Amino acid sequence: MSPSSPFNNGDQVEVSKPGHSSTGPYYPATVLRSPAKSKTLVLVEYLTRRSPGNHRRLREFVDRENVRPAPPPERSRRCFRAGDDVDAFLRDSWWFRGTVAGVLEDSMYSVLFPDAARREIVCRQWNLRLHREWNGRDGGSWVPPLEDDQGNLLKWNSVLFVLVLAFMVSGDRLNKKLLDMQTMPCTRKVKERTVKLKFVLRKKPLEVKFETGATVEVTSEEEGYKKSWYVAKIIGSIGSNKFLVEHRNLVTDDGTQPLREEADARHVRPEPPLLLAVNHFKKLEKVDAWYNDGWWEGVIFKVQTGRQYVVYFSTTNEELVFKHSDLRLHQDWINGKWMISPKEDSSAWTVKSSGINLELKDDKPTFSKGMKVEIRSDDEGYQGSWYTAKIVGSSRNDKFLVEYETLRTDDETKPLKEVVDATNIRPCPPEIQRLYPFAVSENIDAWYNDGWWVGRISNILAGSKYVVYFWTINEAFEFDHCNLRPHKEWVDGKWVHASMV
Missing domain, CATH: 2.30.30 (SH3 type barrels.)
Structure with missing residues (x-):
């Protein structure tokens, strides 16, 4: 990052050690204080590093020459090949540069790292990304450049629909031919439609395989400790359904060493992914x-x-x-x-x-017949989306009959009507025409699939375009400025501006 391109408060960045900008480690962080004029130090808060002696995130001043923007999330999960130049997320703490040495089963790869020991580590697909260098000149750019995914959204919707149908037909057998469709070009234009589907699938519970050294969270059914999770690492497996784990924060009775214990596989889960910092929590959240x-x-x-x-x-x-x-x-x-x-x-x-x-009890607004409102969907895959409708009737137990403006019946002959609980209804937010640009990390609503979806600006592109990340579905898409609006929360009968993280 050149001195002419300062960082702003709230920017998501990665921090490297002096002299290691090409190999890593790259530590994810958030800018808390941008450098003053003619200064070079940036105050950051690490997302994965902790202060010595406690669990709080580490904060420190670093030279901005060792800071670069966080690469935007890729729109789709990438399949790698032997020889690919990648970054691997190690120990759930940092990204480190390596080379794919081999492609293994179950979406796993063998990665060779260019350190003195020439280590070779097995990594899961979601812990890898294509390696890119940040060129801070002329406004900044990534090398190799980010792919231009404009126009590909329809292709992914079509592929996703085919994969879902294949899963229904073949159960757990998603064969390689269908997965290879992800890399096939889409040459046929298909009219885009919004389809809301609900599937009930009966299959075996997903078995998660943890590699030795993986960071996990462990719970217990012991009375007084239910719904509590403790950070640990996998030491080894015991049979087919147990693990030996070593706790990070729990110690033995004499306090001399970390506590080790056996844990049933059903009591072990991966460590949750890091989310961008929440500005404030809400009642009942x-x-x-x-x-x-x-x-x-x-x-x-x-x-x-x-x-x-x-x-x-x-x-x-x-x-x-x-x-x-x-x-x-x-x-x-x-x-x-x-x-x-x-x-x-x-x-x-x-x-x-x-x-x-x-x-x-929360204060609830009074909804009357004919009132224009927005309806929240809590269906899996649609969390964080709101659809415009009008009240056409009411029933008991704080429920209302609504008619959607953009959603249609299955035969598409008339607007969809359904009964909705009052807790999923809010007035339409005031219309605000945003003339000036949105900022990175700003919370917005994006018009997508006939509704407004809550998301966050992850990157600003040329031509008044933005990359928006939706944390509820862990996806990122590109939008024009005209298809975004400032995000507001309906709190205690008032609209509250809640744009920044």
């Missing part, structure tokens, strides 16, 4: 709280001043106060994928604390 050397699943019971929260734990029936820095957004490991948990149902949420029943 599911979170994990750092407590007693582990992550405990809870729900935001109350938002306090000073970036503090009261969190309720259903397993222990306790309420505790936590700082913002001691919380993370809760994710669920379901069928081999990480899913962001939806907000708790706020229509009636009761907890028992100190022998007193506390009922917590």
